[in-house]
Amino acid sequence: MPEGTLCNKKPVNTREELDALLADKSGKLYYEEMKHLDVDKAALRATLEKTCKSRIRTWLEICAHCGMCADSCFFYLANDKDPKQVPSYKIQSTLGEIVKRNGDVNTEFMIYAMDTAWGKCTCCNRCGLYCPFGIDMGVMFGYLRGLCFSQGFVPWEMKIGSGMHRIFRAQMDVTPEDWVDTCQWMQEENEEEWPGLEIPVDKENADILYTVNAREPKHYPEDIAEAAILFHIAGENWTVPSVGWEETSLAMFAGDWEGCRMQVQEVYGAMERLKPKRMVVTECGHAYRATVIEGPYWAGIRTGKTPIPSFHYVEWVAEALRTGKLKIDPAKKIKEPVTYQDSCNYIRNAGLKECAREIMSYIAEDFREMSPCKEHNFCCGGGGGMNGVGRYREQRNIGLKVKRDQILATGAKLVIAPCHNCWDAIRDMEEVYHIGIRWSFLKPLLLKMVIVPDHLKPEE
Amino acid sequence: MYELVTGPLAWLSFGVFFIGCLVRIVLYIRGLDWKLDRVTYTVNVSYGIRGALRSIGFWLFPFATHSWRQNPFLTILVFTFHIGLLFTPIFLIGHNVFLFERWGFSLPMIPETLADILTLMVMVSALFLLLRRLALPEVRTITDGMDYLVLAIAVMPFFTGYMAHIQASSYSFWLICHILSGEVMLVAIPFTKLSHFVNFFLSRAQLGMDFGIKRGGMKNKGMVW
Numbered sequence: 204m205p206e207g208t209l210c211n212k213k214p215v216n217t218r219e220e221l222d223a224l225l226a227d228k229s230g231k232l233y234y235e236e237m238k239h240l241d242v243d244k245a246a247l248r249a250t251l252e253k254t255c256k257s258r259i260r261t262w263l264e265i266c267a268h269c270g271m272c273a274d275s276c277f278f279y280l281a282n283d284k285d286p287k288q289v290p291s292y293k294i295q296s297t298l299g300e301i302v303k304r305n306g307d308v309n310t311e312f313m314i315y316a317m318d319t320a321w322g323k324c325t326c327c328n329r330c331g332l333y334c335p336f337g338i339d340m341g342v343m344f345g346y347l348r349g350l351c352f353s354q355g356f357v358p359w360e361m362k363i364g365s366g367m368h369r370i371f372r373a374q375m376d377v378t379p380e381d382w383v384d385t386c387q388w389m390q391e392e393n394e395e396e397w398p399g400l401e402i403p404v405d406k407e408n409a410d411i412l413y414t415v416n417a418r419e420p421k422h423y424p425e426d427i428a429e430a431a432i433l434f435h436i437a438g439e440n441w442t443v444p445s446v447g448w449e450e451t452s453l454a455m456f457a458g459d460w461e462g463c464r465m466q467v468q469e470v471y472g473a474m475e476r477l478k479p480k481r482m483v484v485t486e487c488g489h490a491y492r493a494t495v496i497e498g499p500y501w502a503g504i505r506t507g508k509t510p511i512p513s514f515h516y517v518e519w520v521a522e523a524l525r526t527g528k529l530k531i532d533p534a535k536k537i538k539e540p541v542t543y544q545d546s547c548n549y550i551r552n553a554g555l556k557e558c559a560r561e562i563m564s565y566i567a568e569d570f571r572e573m574s575p576c577k578e579h580n581f582c583c584g585g586g587g588g589m590n591g592v593g594r595y596r597e598q599r600n601i602g603l604k605v606k607r608d609q610i611l612a613t614g615a616k617l618v619i620a621p622c623h624n625c626w627d628a629i630r631d632m633e634e635v636y637h638i639g640i641r642w643s644f645l646k647p648l649l650l651k652m653v654i655v656p657d658h659l660k661p662e663e
Numbered sequence: 664m665y666e667l668v669t670g671p672l673a674w675l676s677f678g679v680f681f682i683g684c685l686v687r688i689v690l691y692i693r694g695l696d697w698k699l700d701r702v703t704y705t706v707n708v709s710y711g712i713r714g715a716l717r718s719i720g721f722w723l724f725p726f727a728t729h730s731w732r733q734n735p736f737l738t739i740l741v742f743t744f745h746i747g748l749l750f751t752p753i754f755l756i757g758h759n760v761f762l763f764e765r766w767g768f769s770l771p772m773i774p775e776t777l778a779d780i781l782t783l784m785v786m787v788s789a790l791f792l793l794l795r796r797l798a799l800p801e802v803r804t805i806t807d808g809m810d811y812l813v814l815a816i817a818v819m820p821f822f823t824g825y826m827a828h829i830q831a832s833s834y835s836f837w838l839i840c841h842i843l844s845g846e847v848m849l850v851a852i853p854f855t856k857l858s859h860f861v862n863f864f865l866s867r868a869q870l871g872m873d874f875g876i877k878r879g880g881m882k883n884k885g886m887v888w
Contacts, residue, residue: 254699256694256695256696256699256700257690257691257692257693257694257695258694258695258700258866258869260694261691261862261865261866262866264856264858264862265856265858265859265862265863265866266805266856267810267856267859268796268802268805268806268807268810269737269802270799270801270802270805271730271733271734271737273801274733274734275730279801284800284801286800286801286803286804286805287804289801289804289805291805292804292805295805331870332729332730332886332888333729333730333733334730335722335730335741335863336859336862336863336866336867337718337722337866337867337869337870337871338866339870339873496877496878497701500697500698500701503698505697505703505706506703506706507697507701507702507703507706507707507876507877551878551879552878552879553878553879553882554874554878554879554880554881554882554883554886555879555882555883556883557883575729577887578879578886578887579729579887
C-alpha cells in the first residue's frame with residue numbers, strides 16, 4: 204500500500220517530520236504524493252462502524268432533498284447559487300457516498316471529499332439552523348474531516364497544524380520558554396507607562412487564568428500587552444500558565460481528534476495545577492469552541508464542562524463594563540458607524556450574542572447590526588481553517604463576498620471582529636476587494652476609551 | 664379481495680408500521696453516544712429538554728422559524744401537505760364508520776366537504792412539490808428516484824381514495840387500490856425517508872439538546888430558530 208514520504212496516513216509527531224513538510228513549499232510534493240495515496244478501505248470501514256452512529260446515519264438517510272439549506276450557505280450564495288454548493292449536495296456526495304459504499308472509495312474520491320470538506324465548507328453550522336429536520340451538515344463535515352485525516356487526505360497546512368499541536372501543544376512553533384519570554388518582554392516594554400504592570404506567570408489560586416492564541420506570542424505580542432493592561436486597569440488578580448497557555452486547535456480544523464485531546468488536556472492541566480477560579484481566553488472564536496465547548500468531550504469529561512468555569516474574552520469585557528471594573532470615557536466612545544462580526548464559533552455555536560451587544564452598548568454611539576446577525580450571521584468566509592489553506596485561497600476569496608456585502612450594507616467603515624479568523628478574513632477582504640473598511644479587536648479600542656484611575660497613571 | 668386487504672393485510676401493515684416505528688425510535692436513541700456526538704445527553708438534562716422542546720416546537724408552526732420565513736412558498740406547501748396528510752385519514756367519516764363497525768368505537772369526525780378540501784390540498788400541494796423539485800436547480804441537483812417514489816407513496820392513498828369517493832368509475836376497484844396504497848404507505852414509513860414521521864422529532868430533539876446543553880443553551884435564553 205503506497206504511502207508518500209510527506210503525504211501519508213501517519214500524523215506528524217516529530218520535529219524532523221514537521222521540518223520535512225515545511226520544507227516542501229506550498230505542499231507541492233505533498234499534493235503530488237496524495238494522487239497516489241491508497242485508501243485503506245478496511246480501516247475506513249472499521250472507523251465507520253465504530254464512530255458513524257445513529258445521529259449521522261439518520262441525518263444522511265432522512266434528508267428530504269428539499270433544498271432549504273441552499274440559501275443558508277454563504278458559499279452557495281457567493282458562487283452565484285451553484286447547485287454543487289448546496290450543503291446537502293456537498294455532504295451527500297462525500298460522506299453520504301462513503302457511508303453508502305461502506306468505505307469502498309478510491310483515491311480520487313477521497314481527494315474530492317477533502318476538497319469539499321475543507322474547500323467548500325467552513326463548518327460554520329449555519330445550515331443546521333435552516334434544515335427542518337435539524338440536519339447539521341457542519342457537524343457532518345467535521346466528522347468527514349476526521350475520516351479524511353485518518354486516511355491522510357488532509358490539506359498540507361492542516362497536516363502541519365495538527366503536527367504543531369502534537370509537538371508544541373500550540374498551533375505554531377512557540378515553546379513554553381518563547382511564551383514566557385514574550386510575556387516578560389511585554390511586561391518590561393510597558394511597565395514604564397504602566398507602573399506596577401505585571402504579567403504573572405504560574406501564579407496559583409488567581410481569579411483569572413488567561414490563555415491565548417499562539418499567533419499572539421508569535422506575531423502580535425502587543426495583544427498580550429493590551430490584555431495585561433486591561434486586566435491591570437480592571438484590578439484583576441490574574442495569571443498566565445507557562446504550560447497550557449494555548450487554546451486554539453488547528454487539530455480540530457484538521458480532524459485530528461487525538462491531537463485535539465492532547466491540546467486541550469494541556470490547558471486543563473494548567474487549570475488543575477494552578478487552581479484559578481476561572482479561565483478567560485483571548486479574542487479567538489475557534490479557541491473557545493475547541494477548548495471550552497468541544498474540548499471536554501475529547502478529554503472524556505462526562506459533565507461536558509472544563510475543569511473550571513471558562514469564559515470568552517467578550518464575556519469578561521461585558522462583565523467588566525457592567526460592574527464598572529472598566530469605565531468608558533463617554534467623550535471617547537466610538538462616534539462613527541460601527542458594526543460587529545458575530546463569530547460562528549462563540550456566537551452561533553456557544554450562545555454569546557448578548558455579551559457582544561452589551562459591550563457595543565457601552566462603547567459605540569452608532570452601532571449597526573449586520574443582517575442577518577447573531578446566531579443567524581454568516582461566516583466571515585475564513586473559518587474552519589479556510590484562511591490558512593493555500594489550495595483553497597481562490598474559493599476563500601469568492602466566499603468573502605457575502606460578508607463584504609453584509610458589511611457594506613451597514614454603512615459602517617469600522618468592523619469589530621473579536622475573533623482571530625474573522626479578523627484575518629476581514630483584513631484579507633479589504634486587500635482583495637478594496638472597500639475602504641477598517642477592522643479591529645476589542646482590546647486596542649477599549650484601551651483608547653477606558654478611564655485610567657489616577658493611581659495607575661505614571662508619575663509626571 | 665376486500666376481506667384480504669381489510670383483514671390480514673391491514674393487520675400486517677399496521678403491525679409493521681407500529682413495530683417499525685418503535686424499533687426506529689429505540690435504535691436511534693440507543694445509537695446516540697455522548698462522546699461521539701459531543702453532547703452530554705444525561706447531564707444538565709433540564710437544559711436538554713428545554714432545547715429539544717424549543718427545537719421541535721418552533722418548527723411545528725408555519726413561519727415560526729427563520730428558515731420557514733425565508734421560504735414562504737415552500738412553507739405553505741409543506742404545511743398544507745402535512746396537515747391534510749395527517750388529519751384527513753384520522754378524522755374521515757368513512758374511516759371512522761369502518762372503525763365503529765369493526766371495533767365498536769370511533770374518533771371525532773370532520774365534515775365531508777372539509778375532508779374533500781383537505782384531500783385536494785394534499786394532491787395540489789404534492790403537485791407543486793413535484794414541480795418545485797423539477798424546476799429549481801438547487802433541488803433538482805440533490806433529487807433522486809427515491810424522492811419521487813416516496814412522494815407518490817404518500818399521495819396515492821389520497822388520489823385513490825378521492826377516486827373512490829367521487830365514484831368516477833368502479834368504486835370497488837378504487838376502494839381496493841385505496842386500501843392497498845394506504846397499507847403500502849404504512850409499511851414504507853419505517854423503511855424509507857418517510858421515517859421522518861418519527862425521525863423528525865428525534866433528530867430535532869437531538870439538535871435542540873446539542874444547542875441547549877453544549878452550544879450556548881446554558882448561557883443564553885435558547886436558540887432563536
